[in-house]
Amino acid sequence: MHLSNDKLLTIEQALEARRKLRSENKTMVLTNGCFDILHAGHISYLQAAQKIGDELWILINSDASVRTLKGPHRPIVQQAERAYCLAALNCVDRIIIFNTPRISKKITQLTPDIYTKAGDYTIETLNKESERLSNLLKQTFSSCRSSKALALQV
16 A cells, blocks of 8 residues: 655655755754654644744654664554654654664754654653754653553553
């Protein structure tokens, strides 16, 4: 099944879209994650993140990247379907799939105005590959619980 997704960009398309956004003096908020089991906490945090800028962009882990991070039985939902579900949210403007375990390079390339994460992350728990991540992290949203926490709760 082919899922049409106008919000899904390659990194090259994203870099061009970012240049255009900057030329229009618009603010880009960037977040990232697996979004393997999309839940109300994700949606709440994405809606809140979108409100602090003009556009919300999401970097999502590829299937291979999710397996590396979460184990051989993940992802539960394939990357095209995860991107499609996120694109259905009005608060999401752009989606980029990445294949690497860490995304510091992609964040540096995209130069977001604001980088945000769900409340289960702090500056201390983020990968410190780039000082820029800490400088860009403006807000975490405490209403989001991880899928792992939700799975443990069931």
